[in-house]
Amino acid sequence: MSEEKKQFAELKIGDKSIDLPIVIGTENEKAVDISGLRKTTGYVTLDPSFMNTASCYSSITFVDGEKGILRYRGIPIEELVEKCSFTQVAYLLIHGKLANPEERLKFSKLLNQNSLLHEDMRHFFDHFPRGAHPMHILSTMINALAVFYPNVDLLSLDEDIDLSAARLISTVRTMAAFAYKKNIGEPVVYPRHDLNYCANFLNMMFDSPVKPYDIKPEIVKLLNILLILHADHEQNCSTTAVRTIGSAQVNLYATISAGISALSGPLHGGANQAVVEMLDMIVADGGDVKKFVARAKDKNDTFRLMGFGHRVYKTYDPRAKIIKSECHKLLSTMKNKDPLYEVAMELEQVALHDEYFIERNLYPNVDFYTGIVYRALGIPSNMFTVMFALARLPGWIAHWKEMIGHHTKIVRPRQIYIGKVPADYGK
Ligand code: ACO
16 A cells, blocks of 8 residues: 555535545555545445445455456466465465465464364264255354354464464365265265375265275366465455454354355355356257357346356456366366366357457356366365365455454444335334
8 A cells, every 4th residue: 555645536515625535555456535434524425235345455365357367465376376285375365475384384284183073063964954055054064163162263363373274274174075975975084184185175075985086186286276266356245244244353263154155145156056057057958058148138037147247357357267278178188078068168159259248348257167177076066166165265264364453343334224214103
């Protein structure tokens, strides 16, 4: 944030004029600071869905939606997916710097030490109805962590955030794999200390007493890439939920559980599952992509192209670019072709050349190809959003930590009341 030359925007209301400070971020993003507006004028600002509101200062992630840039702590994601593991990126997001070898070892030990689920919690899985969506199971289980570890918010942010972060990042991975095993009626597989984060997850998902899982390094690498690309995305819906709920000084686990609930919606993290369901529907209908593009444009039809469009990106989502290329590499090595991939590529081409999508700057987002990759890895579609949640944990924790560190006041927006004026009871 530049403080050098203070600039002001002049606002005129009636015959009164006031100066509002202009704030400029390190990437030259400009904002008018209206925090003192109501006090001096009695006016509030109205911005439903925060289309035009910066809700905080943050130094975690930078997104340029016009140029298609995404950086974590200043480092481009293209470089991070090449050089880092997911847990290194988690450390970077939470601490603001890459871990040195000693810090890396300490963090990885903490991840291992906290990889087991509290044994009493394992029984919770027995009581969810069959077919329960894993995202609902996950948010419930994470909320339950608040009961098992009630004092997390009293820990020192500098020292013990590592412990809380490791517990969340590691345990939630175990929960996700257990939820999956429970869903398919197989015995759960416990985490192993000799495996890294992604290999461990794949092993917990796919190892079975009758068929040991063969851990392939290229699949581990691919999973690392997917998780890194989803690890943070500044003030998106679920992160805003985490910062809002956290501002009431709610326990970290309960706060993250709220983030999971927000992420589960089809307009947010749930889109990866919705994309595959949409592609399935197109294939089942005969594969005419033009028909579905026409439906997406029809204002009388509620159908939308899932995995297309983004509140911030008005160009190709840089994450989607990397995932598309990884998807292509993976699927070209597989014996059985996935008909959904062919349809996805055709759909993308038709939409990208269609006036409706061009005018509105609608491009594939991170979710467009993600589901196809997960499907190829053997992950069922109702687990896709869970994968997103695992990946987003470091981002949520980093934002929670930053929000607490900035001594954020409780989030409490105003409204413009449009209901009845005082009315007599009974009338
Ligand atoms: N298909 C068809 N039309 C679309 C789509 C789409 N996927 N996305 C946006 N539009 C149209 C809207 O109808 C609207 O048209 P109009 O100006 O004629 O009314 C215009 O484009 C602007 O769309 P909004 O909904 O106003 O844009 P907003 O920023 O509110 O929404 C969102 C962004 C929710 C991502 C939207 O593009 C969408 O619903 N996409 C499909 C769901 C999806 O893929 N979500 C994942 C997002 S990425 C993530 O959360 C990880």
